[in-house]
Amino acid sequence: MQVKFEFAIYDEALDKFELDEKIYSYELNEEETETYSILKSVDLHLYNFFQESESFKSWIKDEVYPNMIGGKIAICDINEISFRRYYFFKVTSADVHYEYFKKLFKIHHEIDWQGREEVGKEILEQLKIKRQELIIELKKDIVENEA
Amino acid sequence: MNYKYINNMLSEMDKDLSSKGMTRRDAMKLAGISGASFMMGGSNLSAMEKDEKPIAKSGVDAKIVIVGGGLAGMSTAARLTLNIKNPDITVIEPNKQSVSYQPGQTLVAAGIWDADEIIYNRDDFVPEGTKIIEDKVIDFDPMNNQVTTAKGQVIDYDYLVVATGLQLDFERLEGLEHAGRAYSIGDNSRLHKAMGDDSGICSIYTAEGATKTWEQMQKYIEKAKNAKDGKKVQFLFTHPGTPIKCGGAPKKIMYLANARLKEAGARENAELIFYPNGGAMFGIPEYHDAILEQFKRENFKWHYRTNLIGVEIENKIAIFDSQWQEKGPYDPVMKDFEVISKHEKIRVPYDFLHITPDAVAPREVAESDIGSAAGWVPVNKETLQHIKFKNVFALGDIAQVPMGKTGGSVRKQYKVVVDNLISQMEGKPLTSKYGGYTVCPLITDIGTVMLAEFDWSVKPTPSFPLDPLVERWVHWLMKVYALKPMTMYGMLSGKA
Numbered sequence: 001m002q003v004k005f006e007f008a009i010y011d012e013a014l015d016k017f018e019l020d021e022k023i024y025s026y027e028l029n030e031e032e033t034e035t036y037s038i039l040k041s042v043d044l045h046l047y048n049f050f051q052e053s054e055s056f057k058s059w060i061k062d063e064v065y066p067n068m069i070g071g072k073i074a075i076c077d078i079n080e081i082s083f084r085r086y087y088f089f090k091v092t093s094a095d096v097h098y099e100y101f102k103k104l105f106k107i108h109h110e111i112d113w114q115g116r117e118e119v120g121k122e123i124l125e126q127l128k129i130k131r132q133e134l135i136i137e138l139k140k141d142i143v144e145n146e147a
Numbered sequence: 148m149n150y151k152y153i154n155n156m157l158s159e160m161d162k163d164l165s166s167k168g169m170t171r172r173d174a175m176k177l178a179g180i181s182g183a184s185f186m187m188g189g190s191n192l193s194a195m196e197k198d199e200k201p202i203a204k205s206g207v208d209a210k211i212v213i214v215g216g217g218l219a220g221m222s223t224a225a226r227l228t229l230n231i232k233n234p235d236i237t238v239i240e241p242n243k244q245s246v247s248y249q250p251g252q253t254l255v256a257a258g259i260w261d262a263d264e265i266i267y268n269r270d271d272f273v274p275e276g277t278k279i280i281e282d283k284v285i286d287f288d289p290m291n292n293q294v295t296t297a298k299g300q301v302i303d304y305d306y307l308v309v310a311t312g313l314q315l316d317f318e319r320l321e322g323l324e325h326a327g328r329a330y331s332i333g334d335n336s337r338l339h340k341a342m343g344d345d346s347g348i349c350s351i352y353t354a355e356g357a358t359k360t361w362e363q364m365q366k367y368i369e370k371a372k373n374a375k376d377g378k379k380v381q382f383l384f385t386h387p388g389t390p391i392k393c394g395g396a397p398k399k400i401m402y403l404a405n406a407r408l409k410e411a412g413a414r415e416n417a418e419l420i421f422y423p424n425g426g427a428m429f430g431i432p433e434y435h436d437a438i439l440e441q442f443k444r445e446n447f448k449w450h451y452r453t454n455l456i457g458v459e460i461e462n463k464i465a466i467f468d469s470q471w472q473e474k475g476p477y478d479p480v481m482k483d484f485e486v487i488s489k490h491e492k493i494r495v496p497y498d499f500l501h502i503t504p505d506a507v508a509p510r511e512v513a514e515s516d517i518g519s520a521a522g523w524v525p526v527n528k529e530t531l532q533h534i535k536f537k538n539v540f541a542l543g544d545i546a547q548v549p550m551g552k553t554g555g556s557v558r559k560q561y562k563v564v565v566d567n568l569i570s571q572m573e574g575k576p577l578t579s580k581y582g583g584y585t586v587c588p589l590i591t592d593i594g595t596v597m598l599a600e601f602d603w604s605v606k607p608t609p610s611f612p613l614d615p616l617v618e619r620w621v622h623w624l625m626k627v628y629a630l631k632p633m634t635m636y637g638m639l640s641g642k643a
Binding site: 082088095115117118 | 388389424425430431470472475478480481482483484485486487488549550603605
């Protein structure tokens with residue numbers, strides 16, 4: 001099974017993401033296909049699965065960004081399951097993103113009475129931490145000396 | 148009291164209970180045993196009994212200073228006294244009197260209770276051995292473990308508990324700049340002078356204000372009763388943009404005004420309008436939906452996202468900042484349209500205006516090292532320990548904890564503070580945790596209450612085996628008869 005991926009490149013100095021507009025196709029093996037079909041409805045679990053998959057990370061390093069070893073990236077879309085809001089959320093972002101984060105970060109009750117700007121500020125604060133968890137570091141492979 | 152209505156309610160309640168295999172007697176028995184306790188924090192009979200067992204007292208030896216002698220501060224002092232062999236506890240509190248049961252202010256404002264039923268003398272509830280300093284803390288110096296009082300006394304401590312409560316920021320409102328900031332109790336003469344004696348403006352958030360609200364309510368109910376020109380008497384109720392004590396209170400007073408209007412046969416000549424700053428009736432979706440249905444049933448009007456910013460007392464005009472959102476440009480990265488926030492000032496004539504003021508941290512806390520940027524005392528929301536100063540704890544209205552500004556929350560919090568404070572003194576890990584429980588007995592009429600209980604799960608967490616979204620007489624009885632003794636003789640003794 002082929003899955004389409006889109007990525008964002010993280011600029012550590014500016015603490016900013018830039019969208020890579022290209023679409024990349026990754027071939028899942030049988031086991032990965034099974035896991036994908038189970039996790040596709042639970043967005044963050046799906047993300048974690050790929051983030052922790054060594055074969056997926058090798059594919060990125062070897063075929064997607066071979067010249068970016070040491071760099072950092074994040075997944076934007078997996079077969080149109082979108083994670084873009086994590087990297088590009090603004091206080092003016094549409095209500096659907098706003099509600100998603102209010103739920104995710106358990107911003108509720110008294111906070112509901114506050115203005116969009118204030119809640120948006122709180123979402124951005126929490127996103128700072130969450131984004132770091134989503135970043136995939138393209139580490140150089142360490143070849144052990146067997147001699 | 149509308150007895151016909153209550154009789155109808157009783158009959159409805161009997162039907163409801165019998166469908167669940169309970170009689171009214173069973174329900175009342177359950178309410179009598181565990182009801183009062185669960186309403187103040189979801190405990191049960193076995194937990195109460197556990198409290199009765201002899202406590203192994205800690206032998207820790209340190210000076211504990213509690214700033215604030217309200218419900219949170221005094222309950223903490225009482226429980227520390229029960230749990231420490233030789234307690235050295237000092238409470239700093241300027242007021243001789245305290246409002247034991249602040250939710251009772253809505254009942255005073257509707258003429259159900261008298262003002263003296265909610266006020267108690269602080270000195271009647273001082274735990275044995277606890278020292279009281281009748282003064283106000285004006286400076287916190289956590290780096291040197293000291294606080295300074297208004298009379299210039301510098302007090303050292305080993306451990307500090309902050310329970311100052313919050314302030315009511317009336318002076319923020321245009322037209323009430325001279326009102327200053329108020330506390331629930333104490334000298335609020337500036338506020339009441341600025342509001343005027345007979346202006347139609349009132350607020351239940353001070354003890355004196357609750358009495359004045361009842362005076363004004365009666366006057367405008369009378370006006371509605373005698374209205375002959377078809378012009379409806381305008382009753383306006385506001386809800387601000389800050390966290391407040393008991394999020395349901397602004398609506399409770401509206402429901403009670405509605406009940407009194409119906410009782411006087413004047414409801415048709417009155418318009419009741421709710422102006423909340425937010426976009427929902429309640430933060431918990433299930434309760435929001437239930438309240439919305441009640442609003443429709445009672446023929447209330449409401450305007451979301453309207454924040455009171457001023458009053459023209461002479462012209463009887465309330466000024467609101469009305470906010471709304473419009474569709475903005477397409478964002479190609481997010482693949483969605485942006486949202487643009489807009490706002491404008493609107494002027495609304497009123498006859499009766501109930502103000503729920505912004506709630507803020509007292510300046511001496513907000514501007515000191517123990518306050519956060521928002522003013523409240525930043526604590527770990529579970530252990531209630533200050534995030535920076537490990538010998539400082541906070542609870543009640545001043546603690547920066549989501550959904551924590553109710554008596555029901557305090558009932559959970561003060562036990563956590565005492566457990567963790569003793570653990571900290573003994574050098575042990577802090578294992579006691581506050582889970583975010585809070586409760587709002589939402590009065591929907593004279594004789595009915597919807598018991599909104601919830602925690603950080605943002606779901607109703609009922610302690611009673613009944614549908615939490617239904618308004619019930621049995622909850623009204625607990626609200627009116629059981630909660631006050633529970634507070635005064637349970638919490639203030641450090642046991643419940």
